[in-house]
Amino acid sequence: MTRRITDAAHLERLRAELQAARDPARSAIAVCAGTGCVAYGSRKLAAAFRDAVTARRVDVEVRATGCHGFCERGPLVVVFPSRIFYQRVQPADVEEILDRTVAKGEVIDRLLYADPTTGRKYVHEDEVPFYAHQHRLILGFNGKIDPESLDDYVANGGYRALARTLTSMLPEQVIEAVTKAGLRGRGGAGFPTGRKWALCRQALGNPKYVVCNADEGDPGAFMDRSVLEGNPHGVIEGMILGAYAIGAHEGYVYVRNEYPLAVERLSLAVEAARARGLLGNNILGRDFSFDIQITRGAGAFVCGEETALIGSVEGNRGQPRFRPPYPAQSGLWGKPTVINNVETWVNVPLILDRGPDWYAGIGTAGSKGTKIFSLVGKVNNTGLVEVPMGATLRHIVFEIGGGIRDGRAFKAVQTGGPSGGCLPAEKLDLQIDFESLTAAGSMMGSGGMIVMDDRTCMVDVARYFIDFLxxxxxxxxxxxxxxxxxxxxxxxxxxEGRATDETLASLEALAPVVQDASLCALGQTAPNPVLSTIKYFRDEYLAHIRDRRCPAAVCKSLITYTINDKCTGCMVCARQCPEHAITGERKKLHVIDPAKCTRCGICHSVCKFDAVDVR
Amino acid sequence: MAKRLTVTPSRCIGCRTCEIACAFSHPVGAPAGPPLPGLTRIRAFPVRPPERGIPVVCLQCDQAACAKVCPTAALQRDDQTGAILVHEERCIRCRACVWACPWGNVGFDGVRTQVYKCDLCGGDPQCARYCPSRALEQLD
Amino acid sequence: MIVNINGRDLLASPEETLLQVARRNGIPIPTLCEHAGLEPWGGCRLCVVEMTRGGTGPVRVVPSCLQPVEDGLRVETHTPRILRIRAVLLDLLLARTPDARRIQELALEHGVKRTSFVPRRDPDKCILCNICVRACAAVGADALGTAGRGAAGRISLPFGDDASACVGCGACALSCPTGAIEMTDRGSERRIWGRTFQRLPCPSCGAPTLTREHAAHLAGRSGLPAESFGACERCRREQASRLFLDLVGK
Structure with missing residues (x-):
């Protein structure tokens, strides 16, 4: 099984064999093994399925797949061939699924996804609004393939682009195709990938390197993690193609050590590719050699900046340096280096497999293809969403995300990670691409998307992100x-209610200097959350400053808890108050002593009668 | 070929005019700073009797130890005068040059925290100009 | 190639930075972390200038100490925007190191008498310009580095207190622009980075010279015996005079 694949024809024979061996009518159970579902216990679930299948001696394949993206509803299970989609599946459900769904094709109503607003239930994954409104070019692979099986990747068309490219294209033609496709870097800056590769190919200096930036550090963002965990061979294939294009023989993946599953699956994939001759000397029998090493990062956010990342790979302190020289001219160990993000690399095999014209047909005039966003915050359906460039924020937040949780009102969405800007409701119809987001005072970043409702204080949000940065x-x-x-x-x-108008003026004066004068993108973009919230939510700043009031009732120093006449005198709040700030007798109105109250909010959350007001 | 500062010790009368000339042409903190004889780049050691002296000044060595040990290339030969000059903006004050010169011709000014040595006064060494007995001469 | 700085067309060679061209032509640009003898750093940002490519491109703010010259660049070193950036940077530094004289002077030159920001609690004089770290690396001892991140960053020995790589040359202390590194010489003792060094006595006069470790370090780098570094410069000159006296005859 682990024989070396000798050439392109051999790969195609193998693919044909693998596909022929797969009976599309065979029963199979795909259990999501992405980090979210693993956290929900999907490993135990998969084991329970395997045990049950073995005990029953039935012919059912149990497959652990990459992340399906709907992490909110994990563990996720898809039953084949009917493609019935179950969510929040527990080991206790295993017997019933085998008895009813696998054996008889029945649908178990209780395990179906029900839309939280309409209550409507959906049987198949692609009918669920969260998925139906997506364009899952990249993430689609995640649910299909077992990330720990190279054969599975091959059976799903994997390494076809590589075989075709190595046998029929010159390196320059690869660059031309990527340029024509209009692929732009998914790491944040959106630099045209083809142009970067061409610069590196033309640069003097040997050897050359390719690097995969998998140092995804934005709070709440996990698209690169999911791709590495779900489709590591896609990233590897992209890197081999890039190396062929620029003339590199060595590649590095810089991945955070906080992503143990990604490290594990990537390591397995690299070993498998090496054992089968897809990495190493004379790949597919051609005169081209390339191998990949994995460097684990220690979790510094700034190491996602390419020059800092390169320094860290070299064993130095991870801090950025001035460009020029750009890595394409002088990167790893001073040699020409192409450094691209995970999502960029995984797009490359698609472009070469299906052609640049097909790819360029997706997206907007300036931004091609799809973009994966990690949709989190106060939205009903959180998870990973992939949409064509040019989709609107409204489409993502309301159609895919299912709107705001608990029926609250939408207030803002922050795109682009901690240094992205917060966009208000009037920007919901913005068509998302690299330029439009920057023009609106935010940015694409690597694709974080945090949705905020009316209970979010925008000043507090800005404070949180500035403290993070x-x-x-x-x-x-x-x-x-x-x-x-x-x-x-x-x-x-x-x-904290200590500000004057001067404070705001000082903030507005300082922010542009930080933008203008900082060395790297971290500092240059850091004021975005502040400037965008001042721009779109100035009233909220003024309420804090002039009225000493937090309109969203979030900032502790500016809020007071009081008990209204809905109080039944049940004494629950008084008992729970850690500061003993609540007094009152049974069946009599309680009172909060503001001097003792630390505004922890416990009384508010334990009151069953909505009798605690926050202002 | 640049002119060379030539020392003929047998002509030295030990008057130490050279030291004064040097100190006056290298005022501390130009242009108003006072000349400090202690920071003179040349020394004439009196020998008596009879009344004479031995001048010791930087020889601007071909294989200069001071320049060789400097980690930041702050000591470089001036093509015009042949003098090895201290480029103060490049100096990190490690003073390796001070300890490396076998003739003790690089000093350290603790007030300015800066090393100093003979710079041949830009090609017109004042010690030679004022030497009354031609023990110091600027020759072709 | 030709670069235009503040309206003047100036001749420049390709390996030069904008700062070098400006300084060569007497155009003053303030710097703190720049040191001509060390690797460029680009951290203090005081040397930022406005730069336009080909006269029509967007105006960009770049650090002149790192920006290589390009033919046809148009550069402005003292626009209101640049002066404002410098003033704010110095205002920020003054909040960090209120007692550093160099910062006070530079700030005053840029119209900042006192900081408008919140002063740092327990301030020292270090502005994290990294000159000491780079100087130490140039010396070849490599005993210093930066520990911690961001505002919590500090210049540090390995593991905070391992001074074993330090040779006690004092380059870090003497090249620090703000005098943030303490070095005291008392008799033959030198204290720096929490370590006490013995300075070798001059074999002739007994005056303390360089540290034993520095002598050994220089010997290792030059291939000369350590003894050749031990004498004070005054006694060396005197020895030289005796040597000449022997040569010319008494």
């Missing part, structure tokens, strides 16, 4: 290190 600043340059320190002080003053 301050913590993650490498500290090399003054504007980022000292500027963010002071922006944090100013924002704390506002949220």
């Amino acid at each position: 301050l913590e993650e600043s490498c500290g090399k340059c003054v504007p980022c290190r000292e500027g963010l320190t002071q922006m944090s002080h100013l924002l704390h003053a506002i949220t």
Whole structure:
């Protein structure tokens, strides 16, 4: 089974054999083994399926797949051939699924997904609104293939682009195809990938390197993680193609060590590819050799910045340096280096397999293909969503995301990770691409998307992200290190009710200096959350400053808890209050002593009668 | 070929005019700073009797130890005058040059925290100009 | 190639940075982390300038200490935007290191008398310009680095207190622009980075010279015996004079 694949024809024979061996009518159970579902216990679930199948001696394949993206509803299970989709499946459900769905084709109503707003139930994965409105070019593979099986990838068309490219295309033609497809870097800046590759191919210096940036560090973002966990061979194939195009023989994947499953599956995939001759010397019998090493990062956000990442791979302190020289001219160990993000690499085999014209047909004039967003926050359906470039925020938040949780009102969505901007409701019809988001005061970033409802304080949000970025600043340059320190002080003053109009003026004066003068993208974009919230939610800042009031009732220093006349005197709040700030007798109205109250909110959350007001 | 500062010790009368000339042409903190004889780049050691001296000044060695040990290439030969000059903006004050010169001709000014040595006064060494007995001469 | 700085067309060679061309032509640009003898750093950002490519491109703010020259660049070093950036940076640094004289002077030159920001609690004088780290690396000892991240960053020995790689040359302390590194010489003792070094006595006069470790380090790098570094420069000159005296005859 682990024989070396000698050439392109051999690969096609293998693929044909694998596909022939698969009976499309055979029963199979696909259990999502992405990190989210694993956290929900999908490993135990898969084991329970395997045990049950073995005990019953039935011919059912149990397959652990990559992340399906609907993490909110894990563990997810798809039963083949009927493709019936179950969510929140527990080991206790295994016997019933085998008895009814696998054996008789019956649908178990209780395990179906029900739309939280309409209550409508859906039988198949692709009918669920969360999936139906997506365009799952990349993520589609995740649900289909077993990430720990190279054969599975091959059976699903894997390494076909590589075989075809190595046998029929010159490196320059590969670059031309990627350029024509209009692929742009998914890491955040959106630099045209083909142009980057061409610069590196033309650059003097040997050897050349390709690097995969898998240092995804945005809070709440996990698209790269999911791709690495679900489709590691797709990333590897992309890197081999890139290496062929620029003339590199060595590649590195820089992946955070906080992604143990991604590291594990990627390592397995690299070993498998090596054992089968898809990495190493004379790939597919051609005069081209390339291998990949995995470097594990220690979890510094700034190491996602390409020059810092390169420094870290070299064994130095992870801090950015000035460009030029760009990595394409002088990167890893001073040699020409192409560094692309996970999602960029995994797009490459698709482009070469289905052609640049097909790819360029998806998306907007300037931004091609799809983009994966990690949709989180106060939205009904959280998870990974993949849409064509040019989709609107409204489409993502309301059609795919199913709107705001608990029927609350939409307030803002932050795109692009911690240094992205917060866009208000009037920007919901914005067609998302690299340029439009930047023009609106936010950015594409790597694709984080945090939805906020009317209970979110925008000043507090800005404070949170500035504090995050301050913590993650490498500290090399003054504007980022000292500027963010002071922006944090100013924002704390506002949220703690110590601010004057001057505080806001000072913040607005400092922010552009941090943008203009910082060394790398971390500092240059760090003021985005502040400037965008001031731009779109200035009233909220003024309420904090002039009225000493937090309209969303979030900022502790500015809110008071009081008990209204709905109080039944049940004494629950009084018993739960850790500060003993609530007094009152049974069946009599309770009172909160504001001097003792620490605004922890426990009384508010334990009151069954909605008798605690926050203002 | 640049002119060379030539020392003929047998002509030295030990008057130490050279030291004064050097100190005056290298005021501390130009242009207003006072000349400090202690920071003179040349020394004439008196020998008596009879009344004479031995001048010791940088020889601008072909294989200069000071320049060789400098980690930041702050000591470089000037093509015009042949003098090895201290490029202060490149100096990190490690003073390796001070310890490396076998003739003790690189000093360290603790006030300015800066190394100093003979710079041949830009091609017109003042010590030679004022030497009354031609023990120091600027020759072709 | 020709670069235009503040309206003047200036001749430049391709390996030069904008800062070098400006300084060569007497155009002052303030710097703190720049050191001509060390690897460029680009951290203080005081040297930022406005730059336009080909006269029509967007105006970009770049650090002149790192920006290589390109033919046809148009550069402005003292626009209101640049002066404002410098003033804010110095205002920020003043909040960090209120007692550093170099920062006070530079800030004053840029119209900042006192910081408008929240001063740092327990301030030291370090502005994290990294000159000491780079100088130490140039010396070849490589005893210093940066520990911690962001605002919590600090110049540090390995593991905070391992001074074993330090040779006690004092380059870090003497090249620090703000005098943030303490070095005290008392008699033959030198204290720096929490370590006490013995300075070798001059074999002739007994005056303390360089540290034993520095002598050994220089010997290792030059291939000369360590003894050749131990004498003070005054005694060396005197020895030289005796040597000449022997040569010319008494």
